[in-house]
Structure formats: structure tokens, C-alpha cells
Amino acid sequence: MADHHHHEEEFRLHDPEFNRLNQKLDRRDFLTKTSMGIGALALGSLFGNKLMGNAPRPAIINATGDMEQEILRALPHFAPKAKRVVYLFMSGGPSQLETFDYKPALVNMMGQDLPESVRKGQRLTGMSANQSVLPLVPSYYKFNQHGQNQTWVSELLPHTAKVVDDLCIVKSMHSEAINHDPAITFFQTGNQLPGRPSIGSWLSYGLGSDNENLPTFIVLVSKNGQKDQPLYARLWGNGFLPSKHQGVQFGSGKDPVLFLNNPDGYDGADRKEMLAYLSKLNQIQNSTYGDPEVDARIAQYEMAYRMQTSVPEVMSVADEPEEVFELYGPDSKDPGTYAANCLLARKLLEKDVKFVQLYHQGWDQHGSLPSGIAGQCKATDQATAALITDLKRRGLLEDTLVIWGGEFGRTVYSQGKLTANDYGRDHHPRCFTMWMAGAGVKPGISFGETDDFSYNIVKDPVHVHDFQATLLHLMGIDHERLTYKFQGRRFRLTDVEGKVVKGILT
Incomplete structure (x- = not known):
């Protein structure tokens, strides 16, 4: 974790363009990071430490106030016949x-x-x-x-x-x-x-x-x-x-x-290292904007790396x-x-x-x-x-x-x-x-x-x-x-x- 914060800080210090981008806060960002966040905290206080039964409450409900992850915790809804x-x-x-x-x-x-x-x-x-x-x-x-x-x-x-x-x-x-x-x-x-x-x-x-x-x-x-x-x-x-x-x-x-x-x-000898640094960049981007597509992109890069071995085998x-x-x-x-x-x-x-x-x-x-x-x-x-x-x-x-x-x-x-x-x-x-x-x-x-x-x-x-x-x-x-x-x-x-x-x- 300390290493992650070190590299994040390193990126912020040495990239003035990134710093300006990170500091810029438009109206939509402000409402997302304040009003919605306050709403999420208020909702959490109403329900206590748990939401929707025994499911643990996520740290943050997303910007639209949805609880999609809570819905997905219930799946499958009943015993499936097909896998x-x-x-x-x-x-x-x-x-x-x-x-x-x-x-x-x-x-x-x-x-x-x-x-x-x-x-x-x-x-x-x-x-x-x-x-x-x-x-x-x-x-x-x-x-x-x-x-x-x-x-x-x-x-x-x-x-x-x-x-x-x-x-x-x-x-x-x-x-x-x-x-x-x-x-x-x-x-x-x-x-x-x-x-x-x-x-x-x-x-x-x-x-x-x-x-x-x-x-x-x-x-x-x-x-x-x-x-x-x-x-x-x-x-x-x-x-x-x-x-x-x-x-x-x-x-x-x-x-x-x-x-x-x-x-x-x-x-490809340094590919794993390159993907690790790319993941850190994406994590900084994610912490700044909270865009779920950043998480999706991180997951896709990681999957592509694993597929380099798995695809030739299955084909x-x-x-x-x-x-x-x-x-x-x-x-x-x-x-x-x-x-x-x-x-x-x-x-x-x-x-x-x-x-x-x-x-x-x-x-x-x-x-x-x-x-x-x-x-x-x-x-x-x-x-x-x-x-x-x-x-x-x-x-x-x-x-x-x-x-x-x-x-x-x-x-x-x-x-x-x-x-x-x-x-x-x-x-x-x-x-x-x-x-x-x-x-x-x-x-x-x-x-x-x-x-x-x-x-x-x-x-x-x-x-x-x-x-x-x-x-x-x-x-x-x-x-x-x-x-x-x-x-x-x-x-x-x-x-x-x-x-x-x-x-x-x-």
C-alpha cells in the first residue's frame, strides 16, 4: 500500500498537466463529490452498518445513488439448473x-x-x-x-x-x-x-x-x-x-x-511491470473522477495479460x-x-x-x-x-x-x-x-x-x-x-x- 501511495505521489509531482487536471473541479464533479456523497452518508446513517438484509454496506454508493452492487449480491436468486x-x-x-x-x-x-x-x-x-x-x-x-x-x-x-x-x-x-x-x-x-x-x-x-x-x-x-x-x-x-x-x-x-x-x-519480458504502472495510473484517474469505466479498463488489461497464456491453450x-x-x-x-x-x-x-x-x-x-x-x-x-x-x-x-x-x-x-x-x-x-x-x-x-x-x-x-x-x-x-x-x-x-x-x- 505504501508503495502504491509513493508512486501516486511521484506521478502527481512530476506531471504538471496531470496536477492541473486533477485540481480542476467543474459543477458536475462538485455535485458528484459533495451532494451525492452527503446523500450516501445520510442513507448509510438511516440503515446503520448494513443495507438490504445481511449484505455488508459498500463504502460508497455510486454517483447516481444506485445500489446495483447490492442487487447483485442476491444472485443467483435461486438454485440454477444451468451453469x-x-x-x-x-x-x-x-x-x-x-x-x-x-x-x-x-x-x-x-x-x-x-x-x-x-x-x-x-x-x-x-x-x-x-x-x-x-x-x-x-x-x-x-x-x-x-x-x-x-x-x-x-x-x-x-x-x-x-x-x-x-x-x-x-x-x-x-x-x-x-x-x-x-x-x-x-x-x-x-x-x-x-x-x-x-x-x-x-x-x-x-x-x-x-x-x-x-x-x-x-x-x-x-x-x-x-x-x-x-x-x-x-x-x-x-x-x-x-x-x-x-x-x-x-x-x-x-x-x-x-x-x-x-x-x-x-x-514481453517487462509487460507485467508495464501493466502494473498502467494500473496505478488508472487508479489515480479512478480516484479523481470515480468513473466505473476506469475499473473496467483495469480489469480488461489484466484479463488480456492472462489470456496471452490461456487463449493459445484453449484454441x-x-x-x-x-x-x-x-x-x-x-x-x-x-x-x-x-x-x-x-x-x-x-x-x-x-x-x-x-x-x-x-x-x-x-x-x-x-x-x-x-x-x-x-x-x-x-x-x-x-x-x-x-x-x-x-x-x-x-x-x-x-x-x-x-x-x-x-x-x-x-x-x-x-x-x-x-x-x-x-x-x-x-x-x-x-x-x-x-x-x-x-x-x-x-x-x-x-x-x-x-x-x-x-x-x-x-x-x-x-x-x-x-x-x-x-x-x-x-x-x-x-x-x-x-x-x-x-x-x-x-x-x-x-x-x-x-x-x-x-x-x-x-
Whole structure:
């Protein structure tokens, strides 16, 4: 401690610019350091030495008068079923009609106009709103029954069919968002407009980390997914939460994490000493202004230093036996592919990374859907099933939640041209399919039902906010209680909606 004060004083004495900066006190600083501080002391005197039950009172309540740290002390709110999450996001909107939502009655309706009694005046996208006819089209691919419950699965997903008894298939998902950007933003942040924290950031903020050497929230993007729709870093951003909670994207090149490795020609021998001095500078800055982002920056520098050792170790698959590559498929030897990312996800989960998110683009098939979705399934089916199998045999599935799905589904009618073996489908947010597996969800079931056209939900609807509330519940969080005050309002992932879907829980 004495050494810390010595260096702090040394910086103050030898840097006149810093001294002037430190002595400058504007109106906002004055109110923060006096009025708010007095308010905190007054509040402390009212409550005595403890606030909110048995939780010890923090030395200082922050400048806005919030008690966020006190709220976080109560987490988890109850015993969690899941310790970690891997979210396989199929960007673009996979067609439920070609994957899990079997509609045999459509076979005899090929080319017929979608009945108005089914559409019910629901809005269409600008891509099909001008069509005079909305021609019905059944799936080009066959469905077969699998597993103990004889669950219908498309022939496009033979590997997933083998693990269907581990899946909880939700066929009644729905969303208000009809276009990609607002729809994917809604799923990841709880709002169609950008700027809110992502799911992984909320979990990082609420639950912290179980691994000191890796980020709490890691993102992997497939290099072999068609880039038909863009992905934005804000989808895994921290929004208004402190920046230490943002997702960290791992790449597949020489530098999996940008700016982590030392520059060429630098051996890093004095890096620890340099970071120690940088930390002291930041601590002086923090004591002067009380900006929580300074603490976040200190933590990020320290994490980056530890990651220089931990990242190369976790990225290496040299010790994986050949049978693991055979399980995940040949692409698993090609870093950056979906299969390789599934294998990497398993390694990250073994290291107790709390939230791992894989993005695989290319599911936006407005035309040539039969060939397009066949390619997507071929690139993802084996590795997806392998991840379930691998986690299960390692004893990790029982406390890991696995999620698969996109931002919305596809229409029962064809967009544009229609033949028996060539058609496309437009966006459809009214009903679509996702699945979950592992910790806390019932295995081998289908939940929710759609009508004969997979156009409307007829039983057990599940909204995006319901899905988010359920995910948080499985992690031991009451979604109504995990909040963060920003610009005078308390925000949460589920906004002012959402209910836990108890019908899918064990």
C-alpha cells in the first residue's frame, strides 16, 4: 500500500498537466463529490452498518445513488439448473417447414393461394406484398419419425435426428420483428432497436465469471456460412453495461483475439511491470473522477495479460483424439468452420466459460430454398449433434444449456417462382421453431403447436421475451429482478414483458 501511495505521489509531482487536471473541479464533479456523497452518508446513517438484509454496506454508493452492487449480491436468486450456455444462432431464419414442423396436409395444396382465413390480414414483407397469389408449397424434403416419442424430423437432419431424445423442440416461437436486423437484435438484446446489452452481457453482469483466465462471454462466427445477412458486433455488445461485460469474438487466424499478442520484435519480458504502472495510473484517474469505466479498463488489461497464456491453450486441438474429429465431421479440422467452432465451444465450456455463442449465417432463402437449406444443414447438422453427444458423454450436458434457432421462420407460401423442386420462402415471425437441450429442460418433447399451414400458433405460444425469461431462470435469475439503471430508468433484458415457460422445465 505504501508503495502504491509513493508512486501516486511521484506521478502527481512530476506531471504538471496531470496536477492541473486533477485540481480542476467543474459543477458536475462538485455535485458528484459533495451532494451525492452527503446523500450516501445520510442513507448509510438511516440503515446503520448494513443495507438490504445481511449484505455488508459498500463504502460508497455510486454517483447516481444506485445500489446495483447490492442487487447483485442476491444472485443467483435461486438454485440454477444451468451453469453455462452455448447458443447456436442460425442467422437468416431457418425454415421450420423443412426442418422440424411437419405439415403433410400441404402435399395436396401445392400452388393454391394462401386462404385469407389463415393469413388474417397479417402484414407481409415488401418482398412478397405485391404478389397477386401467395402459392402454398409443401417441403421438398421428406420427414421421418425418430426417438422414443417418434418425433418428426426432416431427412436434411439425419445426425440431429439421432439425438432427438435429448432435445426440447419448441414449435410455437413468435416475434413482432419481420426483418433481419430488428429481429436478430430483438433476440439478442430484448429490443428491436440497437443499444441494449446482449444476453451474454446480462449474464456476465449478473453472475460474473467462473474462469479468471478467459472472458465470461465468447463469440464464434462461422467462416463457412454464406454472408447473405450481416452480423454486427453490437449483437454481442454490452450496451449501457460496463464494457467489461461485452462479448469477445474469437477468430480462426493467427491472432484469435485481436491485439492480444505482443508486437513483432517485443519479447514481453517487462509487460507485467508495464501493466502494473498502467494500473496505478488508472487508479489515480479512478480516484479523481470515480468513473466505473476506469475499473473496467483495469480489469480488461489484466484479463488480456492472462489470456496471452490461456487463449493459445484453449484454441489448440492437438491433444484431441481422431475419434473426436470423426464425431464432429471433417470440417472440424478446419479452424473457423461451424464444426471447428462447435468443438472449440466444447473446450470453452469445459473451462467454465459461462456463455458461448456461435453464429452461422446463410439461412435467408428467398429463392432456391431446397438447394440452399440442404447446404446449410450439411454444414451444421453433424457438428450440432456431435456437440450434444460430446457434452453428454463428458457429464457436461446436465448443467449446460444448449440452444439452437434463428431470428424468425419462413412462410408456407413461395416467394416468386414456384416449381416442385425450386421455390423460396419469405420471412415469417408469426411462428417458428427453436430447440433447447440439457440443463433443466425436458428432453425428448415437442412444445407448442402450429396450424396445418405453419402460419399461426394454435397451442402454447412462446414469445421472444418468454424465451429470454426462461433462459435466465435456468441460470438461477428472476428476469424481473436483474436490472440496471440507465438514464433514470431501470432496464432489464425482457423489458416489461416475459414469463417463464414452465411447461418445458424439468
